[in-house]
Every structure is written in C-alpha cells, then in structure tokens.
Amino acid sequence: MPSPRTGATLALATCAWLALTPAFADTVPVKIGVLADMSGIFSDIGGKGALEATLMAVEDFKALPEAKGLTIDVVSGDALNKPDVSSSIARKWFDSEGVDVLVDLPTSAISLAIAPLVQEKNKVALFTASGTSDLSGKACTANSVHWTYDTWALAHGTADAITRGGGKTWFFLTADFALGHALERDAGAVVVADGGKVVGNVRHPTDTKDFSSYLLKAQASGAQVVALANAGGDTITAIKQAAEFGIVESGQKLAGMLLFISDIHSLGLKTAQGLQLTTGFYWDQNDQTRAFGKRFAARSNGRFPSMNQAGAYSAVLAYLKAVAKTGSAKDGAAVVTAMRAAGTFDDPLFGKTHLRADGRVVHQMMLVQVKKPAESKGPFDYYTILATIPPDRAFRPIADSDCPLVKK
Structure with missing residues (x-):
C-alpha cells in the first residue's frame, strides 16, 4: 500500500496525464481556411458555397460527442485563380494567423503549388475542388487529401x-x-x-x-x-x-x-x-443527399450544392473527427494518418468512403x-x-x- 505522499504524487501525475489527453483537454483550437474562387469563373462550383458547406460541417460536428473541447474558427479568402496569390494567402495564414487546414483550392495549378507548402508547414490540404490526378500521383504528400473527383x-x-x-x-x-x-x-x-x-x-x-x-x-x-x-x-x-x-x-x-x-x-x-x-x-440521389441539398439551398438563395461544395462538407467533417481523435490540429501529417486509420466509413454524402496511402479519397x-x-x-x-x-x-x-x- 503506497504511503500518503506516494499516493498524492500518483494522483498529481494522473491528473497531469489526463489533462494532456484529448478527452480531458480544456480546449483544442482548430482554424480552417477556405481558399476558393469567390469572384471568378469557378465561383459557382465552389466559392461562397464552399464556405457555406464548411460552416455546415462545423455545425454538424459540434453536435457530436467527440466535439467537446474543440474550438473551431473558419476564415476565407479569394484565390483569384492564381497560384502565386493563393500561395501568398496560405503562407500568411500559416505563419501569422494560426490556420491549420485549407479547403477547396479551386484549380489544379493552385493545388500543385500549395501541396509542397502544406507539407513544409506540416499543415493539411483538403483538395475538394481541383482535379488533376497528379495530386495523388507524383505530387502526393503525407499532408494532402484529394477529395471529390479527379481527372x-x-x-x-x-x-x-x-x-x-x-x-x-x-x-x-x-x-x-x-x-x-x-x-x-x-x-x-x-x-x-x-x-x-x-x-x-x-x-x-x-x-x-x-x-x-x-x-x-x-x-x-x-x-x-x-x-x-x-x-x-x-x-x-x-x-x-x-x-x-x-x-x-x-x-x-x-x-x-x-x-x-x-x-x-x-x-x-x-x-x-x-x-x-x-x-x-x-x-x-437518396434521402441523406436530399436532406443536405435542401438544407444547403435554404442557406444559398435556392441554389443546390455542386459536388465540390458537397466535397468541402464531407472533407471538413472527416478532418474534424480526426483532429478529435489525435487531440490536436498542430501536426498535420498525424491528422491525415488518423483520417486514413478510420478505414472505410459511411459518408453521409458520398457513401462508402476511405482514404488511401496516396492521399486519394475513394468513393463511388x-x-x-x-x-x-x-x-x-x-x-x-x-x-x-x-x-x-x-x-x-x-x-x-x-x-x-x-x-x-x-x-x-
């Protein structure tokens, strides 16, 4: 039987350990950056709709038990469909504004420029609006997730x-x-x-x-x-x-x-x-997609979601669940590993879904x-x-x- 002093030491150590675990952490800050075409020729397929879909995912995640302890902020920027502009915004977000993850990324050229930057900063990129299959090929990284579609x-x-x-x-x-x-x-x-x-x-x-x-x-x-x-x-x-x-x-x-x-x-x-x-x-397609579509339309002047906007919703929801499991958004590669470790799951919009080792999210x-x-x-x-x-x-x-x- 431990002495009173030993017992107190064990109790303090246990409390310190619990304070560091996800379930007992006071707060886990997460900051999401929606970097989309807000004003150009791709704004209808992503744009403000991608931001709205991201906000919907955050709302739905907050209703889950695992959301306890996470504080989630969302910022947005106009990529202007230019790789240099997008890289500049992303670097500023990472270096001085505490952004942990990027969503949308409206063109393949932008995504190919962002992928190495995200890896360098150990953040996460959720490519939900760019198509080149090179993102899960020769340009893949441990910090990249390619959702929605590819060429x-x-x-x-x-x-x-x-x-x-x-x-x-x-x-x-x-x-x-x-x-x-x-x-x-x-x-x-x-x-x-x-x-x-x-x-x-x-x-x-x-x-x-x-x-x-x-x-x-x-x-x-x-x-x-x-x-x-x-x-x-x-x-x-x-x-x-x-x-x-x-x-x-x-x-x-x-x-x-x-x-x-x-x-x-x-x-x-x-x-x-x-x-x-x-x-x-x-x-x-089905009851779940119809419910999402009508809810999105009610918030978007009657416009129903594109597949890129649906991709933003599903990718952000899966990302936040992975952050909850790891207990932090600061190690981007670890969060992507946790997303992959989830195995095949039933996504509400894309059905049976899983993340492969090459960063490709596979669904029907x-x-x-x-x-x-x-x-x-x-x-x-x-x-x-x-x-x-x-x-x-x-x-x-x-x-x-x-x-x-x-x-x-």
Whole structure:
C-alpha cells in the first residue's frame, strides 16, 4: 500500500496525464481556411458555397460527442485563380494567423503549388475542388487529401461510356492549364484503350470569351466527339457557342469532361439536355443527399450544392473527427494518418468512403445524363443516373499510382 505522499504524487501525475489527453483537454483550437474562387469563373462550383458547406460541417460536428473541447474558427479568402496569390494567402495564414487546414483550392495549378507548402508547414490540404490526378500521383504528400473527383475518374466515366457507345474519334478543346492538360491526357488514354482515336486538339486560355476559332477547328476535324477539357465559365461559354455553331445539329457529340450542376443551371435544360457527365455527388440521389441539398439551398438563395461544395462538407467533417481523435490540429501529417486509420466509413454524402496511402479519397462515382426540360419535376432536378461506378473501379488503382508514399 503506497504511503500518503506516494499516493498524492500518483494522483498529481494522473491528473497531469489526463489533462494532456484529448478527452480531458480544456480546449483544442482548430482554424480552417477556405481558399476558393469567390469572384471568378469557378465561383459557382465552389466559392461562397464552399464556405457555406464548411460552416455546415462545423455545425454538424459540434453536435457530436467527440466535439467537446474543440474550438473551431473558419476564415476565407479569394484565390483569384492564381497560384502565386493563393500561395501568398496560405503562407500568411500559416505563419501569422494560426490556420491549420485549407479547403477547396479551386484549380489544379493552385493545388500543385500549395501541396509542397502544406507539407513544409506540416499543415493539411483538403483538395475538394481541383482535379488533376497528379495530386495523388507524383505530387502526393503525407499532408494532402484529394477529395471529390479527379481527372482519371472523370475520364474513365465519361470517355469510356461515350467511346464504347460508338464515339470513336475525338477532338479535344482544352483549357491551357494543369486541369485541362490532365483531363485531355487521362481521357485520351481511355479513348485509345477503348479502340478510339484522338484526331486533334486545340488549347485556349482561361476565361475565354470567344470560342469561334476553336470550334471551327473542331468542326473541320470531322471528329465524332468534341471533348471540352475545361471547367466552370469556360465550359458554359463553349457549350453555348457550340450550339450557335450547330455542332450537335451537324452530327458531332459534345462531351463535357468536367461539368457541375451549377453549369447545367446556367446553361438551362434546353441547351444542356442529353449531355452525359461523371459526378461524385448528386443532391437527389437518396434521402441523406436530399436532406443536405435542401438544407444547403435554404442557406444559398435556392441554389443546390455542386459536388465540390458537397466535397468541402464531407472533407471538413472527416478532418474534424480526426483532429478529435489525435487531440490536436498542430501536426498535420498525424491528422491525415488518423483520417486514413478510420478505414472505410459511411459518408453521409458520398457513401462508402476511405482514404488511401496516396492521399486519394475513394468513393463511388456516377455517370449521369442531363434531363430534357419536360422530364424535370422541380428546381435543380437535372440528372438521370445512368450508372453507379463502385469505389474500387471509380479511381485509378493504387498499384498504378506513381505516388512516392506508395510501397510497390
């Protein structure tokens, strides 16, 4: 039996140990930085909606038992779709404002610039709005999580379906930046693997207003499929001008390699009807997604969430649960390890989900077709789900990854 003095010493040691454990810590500060396109051509697919989705995730997390002791702050910034501006904001947030994690990151070029910075500072990047599959390939880091979609998944959904359906010759109209290049590369590989042929391509700058010269080249190519390897406002403008040029009426098919429900809303069903696309989220898929979609719309002037905005919600929720397990947000790599250690879980928006060693978050994807105006029953009732692609087929096999963190 210990002496009174020994007993007191043990009690003090126990109290000190308990004070350092997550369950007994007084407060665990977490600061989330939503770095999105707040004013440019990608603002509808992320932007203020990504911020709103992040705030919803924080609210929902705070209702969970494990949230006790965490104090969560959210800040936001406009990336202006420029890697240098985004890197400057991120560095300031990390060095002087105590931000622990970045969310959204609106372009692949921005994400490829941010990934090494996040690793250097041992923070976390939740890439929920950028597409290049290099983020879980040669550019992967132990601090990066690539949620929502990537160019490999989009290519193997849309390009595979269209090529197997008879669209054997392709012409790419490609945005001249990292995402466009990756979309063309990955989709072109699928076309060739399926027995098709890429007969030409043309590249355009971001935020192009006049696609006439590019569309004339696409028409002159005689390709069965004109693939739009771009995003946001560029895709909307290209589709509208393609209609003016009679691209589809002349017998060519338009393939949107990266389309969002906000794009369909801007185009209108009369223009967008019949388009096939691949998405990781659709608000009207099931009861859980419908509940989230309607709640989001009530807070967002009636606009329903894009897959990027849904990705921000799910990624932030999973991140906060991992912080609660580790007891601190200060070691970014440790938090990502905790996210991976969660194994396969039921995400409320994406279904069965897990984080791989290469930073790729794996979940189902869907091949959908845009409804005709007469088929739509209400606001944002835009998609018919043609096929659900299971997680093990939706993303590049990890055995094929060139991520240096993956053991061969």
